[in-house]
Amino acid sequence: MRQVDHFIVGERPAPTRKANVWNPSTGEVQAEVVLGDRDLLERVVATAKEVQPAWAATNPQKRARVMFRFKELIEANMQELAELLSSEHGKVVDDAKGDVQRGLEVIEFACGIPQVLKGEYTQGAGPGIDVYSMRQPLGIGAGITPFNFPAMIPMWMFGMAIAAGNAFILKPSERDPSVPVRLAELFVEAGAPEGLLQVVHGDKEMVDAMIEHPDIPAISFVGSSDIAHYIYRRGAEFHKRVQAFGGAKNHGIVMPDADLDQVVNDLSGAAFGSAGERCMALPVVVPVGDETADRLREKLIPAINALRVGVSNDPDAHYGPVVTPQHKERIEQWITTAEREGSEIVIDGRGFTLQGHEKGFFVGPTLIDHVTPNMSSYKEEIFGPVLQIVRAKDFEEAVRLPSEHQYGNGVAIFTRNGHAAREFASRVNVGMVGVNVPIPVPVSYHTFGGWKRSGFGDIDQYGTEGLQFWTKKKKITQRWPDGGGDGSNAFVIPTMS
Template sequence: MTSTPTDVRTLDNYVGGAWTPPAATEALDVTNPASGELLARVPLSLAADVDAAVSAARAALPAWRDVNVIERARRLFKLRELLVARTDELAASVTREMGKTLIDARAEIGRAIEMVEAACAIPTTMQGRILEDVSRGIDAETVRQPVGVCAAIAPFNFPMMVPFWFLPFAIGCGNTFVLKPSEQVPLTQQIVFELLHELELPPGVVNLVNGGREVVESLLDHPGVDAISFVGSAPVAKLVYERAARSGKRVQALGGAKNHMVVMPDAVIDKTVAGLIGSAFGAAGQRCMAGSAVVTVGEAHERLLEPLTAATRALQVGDGADSASDVGPVVSCEARDRIVDWVDRAVADGATVVVDGRATGEDLPAGGAFVGPTILTDVTPRMAIAQEEVFGPVLAIMRAETLDEAIAIVNGSRFGNGTSIFTESAPAVRRYRHDVEAGMIGVNIGVAAPVAFFPFSGWKDSFLGDLHAHGPDAVDFFTRKKTVTSRYFSSGQGTGSYFVEN
């Protein structure tokens, strides 16, 4: 799937069961963030391209929703096997276009496969409810039916996993689907749609439209789209939610985060350091579940800082394809410069740099988007670095004297995606999980992202909508409930006293 500067392909869309050149003539470069190597060009598709994909999805909907649910699940079982067989290729693609280490990339592919496995349970999870004799001879039942044409707008940081928060659940429930991958990382989904093509789905069940803002806006406004799933920054999530809702669509919009990790005095320090390192610096901090702020309680600060600093300095920054690398590049040189600017601003606000990743060494490729793990101390909750999402390998450390004070710091954030507490105290955990205002809680776990069978349940500015991604919420989101109340006069039963028609 790689290209050389002298032989660079422009990607096609996948519409109506076939690879289709877009109407667009403008395209962007897709580069390897570790080296600057040009990998491909991604077209900036037009509204006409979106309309073609939505029309294909709409045309395919009647036939696909009539495929029995067991057969739909069997197609997902086959998809699982195809993904497993090409795990290494998919992981290499993620690393090449996004930059994360191969270990991280393989974990991402594994999470995507788990989503398919969860969606394979659709014959069970899509079941409705029935109650007979709500009145004499009258039964009531609720069934689930597909929503219709569903679209997803995916971010750059998980080229494989995030689209699979939606795609398998959507088509498993009998919907048709349009995906817009991030224009920064479109190559992995090219492989995925090759595999989807092998499933021999009715043409139009799954569609892919590459592009940028025009594609997003066209999907939000298109009258043929019934539901929108979005993952990205908080400001854009709000715009997506408002615009899609205005046009009557069902929406789930996952936004940004500022995830706090609270360290209590009784924390097991070596395990805590490992958890903090993985959370703050895994995927170069480019996760919406990254722990980017630590709150130490009491004497935990003195116990934690030295081993955390030492472990951070030992991390190797380099090409994610190199097995010796612990931290790969960020997604682009623009992202690198933005992250460095965040560190500069924090220092100007009074923070102290304990580990400085702004200069990563002369041995790294000149064209690479590298910024190393960075630790800041003397951070206060009012500083911008403590309030806003940096989306890079920068860890801000704050101090609190008590658990109550720590909880107040966490709850003072406008975000509420995830948080973790490191302690061996069950009462502290009980208090924390009850009082903290975040949707996903980790106990001695740095990245508290739930498995596929549970919802990804962010709160506050981290999520707009009523139904979250994956888990049982996915089935609720991708189905509409229909309640049927019925009776048959030939049964000889009359109408009960609590069911009267006027």
């Protein structure tokens, strides 16, 4: 059986623990991933400490050239990366290419590191005194990434961290570990020093070791909210800089004047694409008024029934299987919970099987109506191909629903009314807002991050905020005396006089 090992420098220790890597389309174990421990992390950190100073001393132009070559290699190997990702995650190949592409866009931004690293300068802040600042790397960064975007999110993290002069240790999800390892291989091929980007596999033992290690000053995490909160709290105890992004329950507000045909088309992709396993999926639609809700429901039913569920390499499939048998069971339990709570299961995806792939982890597209805010199936993240309808009586209730939810990652409003859209965007208590855009993930030169239990920490991912997270700012006040030696140029503390 294929074995997925760590990507580190030096001899790899004999594995003591392993985890299964499934093929979600067939329901079979396709590989085993080796799990590391604290001793392995010590070796990896020691290597990172050796290579990082020389990389930090490398001028930004040369670092940018490595990022450019890495970008070219990703583009040249796009099909291979997408197929490998698809085989372990279950998302269809086109979705997998999108996963890689969105990560690549952050690498493209990192290619401009000489520009974004520039500091500030003030000439003549006082008599003969200039003040300037510089951004310097932290040393070693660590990233802990989820299964649902095994290419994009690692590149969000290590692209900015390494371009800024840091070494990086990546711990990807053990559910689909092969693409992160392949990215690290391509990074070395692009000209990066060996040991600058290392990949270690592990579970909670490895996570705790990263949190507690004194030579790792910063950790970035994406995953569930409970674990995000744990890492944020524990990281603070060990005096680390932490950004930790959690779950979501994104809402799509549909105003009575919205183009419902476009809304249905957008919802089909945003709610069911990648089997709903996206923190920026749109699993809750909020039509304003019963008339809007009834018209939307009437259009949604045939569109959802027309969705094609297939194996990950089926070019005609709209989405593929979910990642593990445990996750399939969890999603179906949430559908049952919603039914027991009194909502209406309009289209039921439980018990779905695909002919010839009966052991695969497939969940059929599901539509649930008459969901109310007091239901646990509304309060919690389902993370599957399930769309819930929560009916709002008016605009005020439509603003209140996402604003009062425990998660605050993304939200969208569908309308032709500019005033309504502007008012909604200004008032809603959510970190990322789309206006007639169902999945409002900002482009790479902006920044990504949610609010409330969707995000812990003050600095968002990628863009200029990503640069801030992976660097520390040094401020210099300097004065060059013009000579004389008579004390006339003595420095004194400024006073109001």
